[in-house]
Amino acid sequence: MNRVLPQVTGTPRILLGGLALAFLGIAVTFVLDPYRNYQLAIVAAYFCATAGLSVLVGLTGQLSLGHAALMAAGGYGYALAASLVDGMADGGPGTSGDEGTSVVRVLAGLAGAVVVSGVLGLLLGLAGARLRGPYLAGLTLALVIALPAVTAVLRGVLGGDQGLRAPYEDVPPALERLVALEQWHAWIAILAASVAATGLVLLRRSRAGLQMRAVHGDETAARLSGVPAGRVKVVAFVASAVSAGLGGAVLCLVTQSVSPGAYSLAFSLLLVVAAVVGGLGSLGGAAVGSAVVVLLPWLIESVTTALDLPADLQQRLSGNLAVLVFGALLVVVTLAWPGGAAGALAARRAARSQQPPLTER
Amino acid sequence: MSHHRTSRCVAAAATALAVAALAACSVPEPEAEAAAAPGVTDTTVTVGTHQPLTGPAAAGYSSISAATKAYFDYVNDKGGINGRTIEYVVKDDGYNPATTQTVVRELVQEDEVFAVLNGLGTPTHSSVLDFLHQNEVPDLFVASGSTGWNEPETYPNTFAFNADYVTEGAALGQYAADELTGKAACVLGQDDDFGTEFLEGVELALGADGLTDVQTYSVSNQDVTAQIGAMKAAGCEVVMLATVNGFTALAIGTAAQLGWFPRWLSSSSGGDYPTLVGFLGEENGPKLLQGFVSTNYLPMADDEWVELFRQINDDHNGGAPFDGNTIYGMSVGYLFAEALAMAGEDPTRESLVEAIESGKLVGNGVVPLAFGPDDHAAFRGVGITMVNEGVQDFVGTTYSVDAETVEAVEPQPVPLENEGVPAP
Incomplete structure (x- = not known):
């Protein structure tokens, strides 16, 4: 990687990298048809959550099974803030389609998502810093299971089981002739994902990131060396939560709704599958993992439809086969490549660079 | 060393993509669609739907799309509509709005697809309303009683199928006032649009202070003991239910456990006798459901339509259990076939919508269809049904509901013609 612009190093290099990847992503949307762009937006949303989870588990060793709830928090934050702006803008007739309001609405929604998921992440992180291993997993698991009950109790604000609707985001008039709706949504998703990923990379290589590794390696030793272990864990959890919240906000923007049914326990575990399959701690791995999680059910569906199975069998397979494949995939990956896709790649690279010296000797 | 290889790969990929980006543009060209309507070929018409085949709502509703498909197979065997067979693509959304977005x-x-037909569920279908409107896809006969589908100004291509929840609530409220006069009436409703709109209808008939108690439940909580206990304590004698089938059974079963047996009046969404017996068991179900009142707007029991649908169910649906969902699914299929036949030799999305708005569709309901240019609701009235010795059938009382009033009308069943295949 050092070959391109070697004079740029450190933080500016990471920012530039994030920007370049975002532009690359946006360029990709031009070659995809609307449905693929929609899938790309969903992958980007899942990536935000998976990346947050992956960094959290990989860097600090805190296992969260509740990232779906953090995504939901982001979704609700987005829906509430965007609807609020929409309500204010609706004062005059015909203002809701205005380009300015649309941008303000999306930005307000994203800010709302960051605040809500950040606060929830902070609370969870404060509790989580005192818990270890299975106890933290249990706490976060309880959060996901409690989500429907929470939305039912706060029905007035969160809309119960039916959830909330988010305003419809059309393509801004200036871009109408250039991009399709799904492409526009993919752009927003890619930008949100690159902001989240850049933030996580910066965090990982910062002083705090180093401390996180120290805490993960040996908490007692880290504490003895003067690392504030509790605070470090909380910071990691908040960053991870905000990233997941951004993912939830993107999902809410694209699907125009957020409801507890969409963030079930099964979905939360799917995020863990994506992080593990991709490789814990790796952002590239998180991207691979989220793409697998989004595209695999669709591929399986396409195959079962193409096979022309009996209607009865097809109905039974529909939705269930994907779950089975994910389970099998998880088992196979953990057995074959314990480090996930990213780990397997790194191992191959290491093996290659080591081989020449071995033969020379 | 490996870093260099990676960076070269990235650079090559970026260049390739940049070139491709200049060459292609992903905005669909509008001219392409003008030639032939999407989903229509010389021999086929393809329509699609989103249904809960898995997940929490599957138990109550997964058989609907199979019934619709069986009816289309029957029509296709008879030569189709205007020489075209109807292909029905059914996608599972697990009753999850995010999945609905994907499958639609x-x-x-x-x-x-030419049109989306009978998409099921209020939260699920709400999430695709704008998308379908944006893409100008006819969004026909939504399987939900929300009043949100009847907004011709905002969503000119969306049409409802179910009698809306306000109509059902008003009809049951009026029935309680007429036939169960002076008894303490209560409502148990789902905590979403279903319950809210149903309650609105009941209050239209009984007045805002006409109810003794109102309770709500949440689908995610499979326990209604608290609500049932509260209604029992409040002295309710008549309970009107805005509940899905599973919760109707749960409410009746819970009440029986508490030794409480009020009169139950249920919305059609949760009032299908065979399904309820399935939940309550063959032994106790018929006893508990004796005298159970519900609304309906489709043919029931001994009717020529039901006879035909039973035959189709045996021939094309592998003899699956025959219940209200089967009749519902096939009636949806019939109404679509009728609309398609009326949309002309070479149907387009516009001509399909025009055909429905013409108000000439007849359907097979017990009250006339309300479709028109300014009205996208299917049924503005419902009939009252009762279970008597294991048979659920209309009692003859039918109510028509408009914005302010509920009035009793004569039922107007549609005679079966041409073996149930709409003629062009």
Whole structure:
């Protein structure tokens, strides 16, 4: 990687990298048809959550099974803030389609998502810093299971089981002739994902990131060396939560709704599958993992439809086969490549660079 | 060393993509669609739907799309409509709005369906309303009683199928006032649009202070003991239910456990006798459901339509259990076939919508269809049904509901013609 612009190093290099990847992503949307762009937006949303989870588990060793709830928090934050702006803008007739309001609405929604998921992440992180291993997993698991009950109790604000609707985001008039709706949504998703990923990379290589590794390696030793272990864990959890919240906000923007049914326990575990399959701690791995999680059910569906199975069998397979494949995939990956896709790649690279010296000797 | 290889790969990929980006543009060209309507060929018409085949709502509703498909197979065996067979693409959304978004996009963008038919559920279908409107896809006969589908100004291509919840609530409220005069009436409703709109209808008939108690439940909580206990304590004698089938059974079963047996009046969404017996068991179900009142707007029991649908169910649906969902699914199929026949020799999305708005569709309901240019509701009235010795049938009382009033009308069943295949 050092070959391109070697004079740029450190933080500016990471920012530039994030920007370049975002532009690359946006360029990709031009070659995809609307449905693929929609899938790309969903992958980007899942990536935000998976990346947050992956960094959290990989860097600090805190296992969260509740990232779906953090995504939901982001979704609700987005829906509430965007609807609020929409309500204010609706004062005059015909203002809701205005380009300015649309941008303000999306930005307000994203800010709302960051605040809500950040606060929830902070609370969870404060509790989580005192818990270890299975106890933290249990706490976060309880959060996901409690989500429907929470939305039912706060029905007035969160809309119960039916959830909330988010305003419809059309393509801004200036871009109408250039991009399709799904492409526009993919752009927003890619930008949100690159902001989240850049933030996580910066965090990982910062002083705090180093401390996180120290805490993960040996908490007692880290504490003895003067690392504030509790605070470090909380910071990691908040960053991870905000990233997941951004993912939830993107999902809410694209699907125009957020409801507890969409963030079930099964979905939360799917995020863990994506992080593990991709490789814990790796952002590239998180991207691979989220793409697998989004595209695999669709591929399986396409195959079962193409096979022309009996209607009865097809109905039974529909939705269930994907779950089975994910389970099998998880088992196979953990057995074959314990480090996930990213780990397997790194191992191959290491093996290659080591081989020449071995033969020379 | 390996870093260099990676960076070269990235650079090559970036260049390739940049070139491709200049060459292609992903905005669909509008001219392409003008030639032939999407989903229509010389021999087929493809329509799609989103249904809960898995997940929490599957138990109550997964058989509907199979019934619709069986009816289309029957029509196709008879030569189809205007020489075209109807292909029905059913996608599972697990009653999850996020999945609905995905599968409906697949239907529209991948499978290029002519129309979306009978998408099931209020939260699920709400999430695709704008998408379908944006893509000008006819969004026909939504399987939900929300009043949100009847907004011709905002969503000119969306049409409802179910009698809306306000109508059902008003009809049951009026029935309680007429036939169960002076008894303490209560409502148990789902905590979403279903319950809210149903309650609105009941209050239309009984007045805002006409109810002794109102309770709500949440689908995610499979326990209604608290609500049932509260209604029992409040002295309710008549309970009107805005509940899905599973919760109707749960409410009746819980009340029986508490030794409480009020009169139950249920919305059609949760009032299907065979389904309820399935939940309550063959032994106790018929006893508990004796005298159970519900609304309906489709043929029931001994009717020529039901006879035909039973035959179709045996011939094309592998003899699956025959219940209200089967009749519902096939009636949806019939109404679509009728609309398609009326849309002309070479149907387009516009001509299909025009055909429905013409108000000439007849359907097979017990009250006339309300479709018109300014009205996208299917049924503005419902009949009252009762269970008597294991048979659920109309009692003859039918109510028509408009914005302010509920009035008793004569039922107007539609005679079966041409073996149940709409003629062009």
